[in-house]
Amino acid sequence: MVSVDRSKQAGDLSNQFEIVTAQGEFLNVHMTVANTGNHAQSFFATNQHLKIGGKTYDANGMAALWTSSANEEVNPGNSIQVVVSFDVPPGASGGTLQLHDSAFSGGVQVGLP
Numbered sequence: 001m002v003s004v005d006r007s008k009q010a011g012d013l014s015n016q017f018e019i020v021t022a023q024g025e026f027l028n029v030h031m032t033v034a035n036t037g038n039h040a041q042s043f044f045a046t047n048q049h050l051k052i053g054g055k056t057y058d059a060n061g062m063a064a065l066w067t068s069s070a071n072e073e074v075n076p077g078n079s080i081q082v083v084v085s086f087d088v089p090p091g092a093s094g095g096t097l098q099l100h101d102s103a104f105s106g107g108v109q110v111g112l113p
Contacts, residue, residue, distance in 0.1 A: 002030045002081075004112060010085040011066030018066035026063065026085040029097065029112075033072075034079035043072045043082065047103050050086040050112075052095035057086045 010026045012018035027050065033043050045064030050057040063085035064070040072080050100107035 002032060004029050010060060010063035010083075015066075020060060020062040020066070022060075022087045024087055024089045024092070026060070027088050027092070027095075027112075029084045029086070031082060031084070032079050033074060033082055035074040035076050038076055040073055040075050041101055043069075043074055043080065043101075044103070045069050045071070045082065045084045047100040048084050049098040049100075050088070050095050051098060052088065052092050056098075057088055060085045060087055 005028050007026045009019050009021050011020050035041050045059045046061050048059045067083045069082035074080055095112045097110045098107050
């Protein structure tokens with residue numbers, strides 16, 4: 001994980017047609033995704049989840065699409081920068097990211113600062 005910020009809108013903020021507005025507020029997780037395997041892997045933003053206080057939040061697919069983070073092919077040894085946005089209640093803090101390399105993997109958990 002590189003950084004976390006909050007916003008009311010997400011997507012391509014330079015294009016009024018590619019912006020999505022949160023019901024609460026977006027918790028935007030900026031991270032580097034690296035492929036350490038021997039074969040190409042696909043990253044899908046919507047396979048990532050956020051848990052706060054026993055509740056699970058899904059990544060916002062439209063925000064991911066408009067930041068070119070929705071789905072990316074990553075070849076072995078390469079890495080990409082992505083932003084995954086979660087629509088959470090205003091002021092929600094802490095939590096744990098559940099990061100997956102596929103919808104069927106057990107994933108790993110990463111605590112948020």
